[in-house]
């Protein structure tokens with residue numbers, strides 16, 4: 001017997017997670033969403049996964065274009081997280097305004113000033129309840145380890161604190 005969704009959500013709120021913006025471009029139109037459900041799958045071959053709501057505007061473009069980039073946000077990019085979650089009322093290409101973007105291999109938008117970017121071709125799309133699990137084969141990676149990470153925990157953005165000692 002599955003647990004009630006409220007209990008599931010209450011548990012998942014306690015799972016502190018890094019914040020990403022997942023981007024794609026299809027037929028010249030960029031699309032993206034904020035996502036915490038990103039996970040490493042394997043290093044050989046380099047693969048990761050992201051779970052995207054089927055109702056999210058970026059879901060169909062990711063599937064159709066066969067490419068996406070996972071941009072791991074730095075601490076000072078929390079406003080972008082709200083923007084790509086649609087919390088500020090922006091849709092489609094509007095979400096990309098006011099930030100700098102480049103490309104690596106696949107052509108999916110790569111966010112300047114993020115901690116890490118994983119540029120992927122779509123390897124597997126698996127339907128699971130309300131979401132699609134997109135597994136990406138990582139074609140290129142860019143890292144900026146000197147930047148502080150942004151985390152999401154109990155519905156709030158936060159910073160990572162080191163243990164004393």
Ligand SMILES: Cc1cc2nc3c(=O)[nH]c(=O)nc-3n(C[C@H](O)[C@H](O)[C@H](O)COP(=O)(O)O)c2cc1C
Nearest residue numbers: 033034035036037051052053056057084085086152
């Ligand atoms: C911190 C945070 C993490 C999120 N993580 C996910 C996620 O992993 N998967 C997902 O489908 N939506 C996630 N969302 C919701 C999407 O960013 C977005 O709000 C939702 O898909 C709305 O759909 P739209 O992009 O069509 O406006 C997250 C939102 C926030 C604020």
